[in-house]
Amino acid sequence: MQIVVLPEVIEQKLKANERREVIDFINHLVADTSDGLKKDIIEILEEKFEKKLSVELVNLKLELMGKNSDLAEQLNERITKLDVQLSEKITIGCEKLRAELVEKIADSKVDMIKWMFIFWIGNVIAIIGGLFGILKMANVF
Numbered sequence: 590m591q592i593v594v595l596p597e598v599i600e601q602k603l604k605a606n607e608r609r610e611v612i613d614f615i616n617h618l619v620a621d622t623s624d625g626l627k628k629d630i631i632e633i634l635e636e637k638f639e640k641k642l643s644v645e646l647v648n649l650k651l652e653l654m655g656k657n658s659d660l661a662e663q664l665n666e667r668i669t670k671l672d673v674q675l676s677e678k679i680t681i682g683c684e685k686l687r688a689e690l691v692e693k694i695a696d697s698k699v700d701m702i703k704w705m706f707i708f709w710i711g712n713v714i715a716i717i718g719g720l721f722g723i724l725k726m727a728n729v730f
Contacts, residue, residue, distance in 0.1 A: 600608060 595603075595608060595611065599611075603611060
């Protein structure tokens with residue numbers, strides 16, 4: 590509570606209880622004014638804080654968007670590198686597979702020719718044997 594001193598002229602004209610009421614009234618006015626002033630100061634500070642906070646939030650959003658775009662760019666670069674590496678590995682794998690396939694086809698052709706030759710020899714022997722048998726029955730030999 591604040592101390593209020595009334596001028597002597599006013600103190601002389603007022604009685605003790607009236608002086609007390611005037612002092613209480615002035616103290617009440619000062620208290621109300623200081624409460625109002627406190628509220629005004631708090632409101633001004635809140636507004637300044639909100640403005641500064643909104644500016645900082647905008648700056649933070651811009652910074653995050655910049656980092657997001659950097660991350661997206663790095664991710665795209667990494668994906669591109671991985672795509673190139675994967676393409677190279679697939680190409681190498683296909684070439685190895687093709688070489689193995691060509692080798693197996695060549696081996697199977699050799700085997701097929703070998704078996705065909707054996708089959709032909711067997712057929713030729715059978716035909717010659719049949720001809721000898723027919724000619725022997727015909728008494729040509």
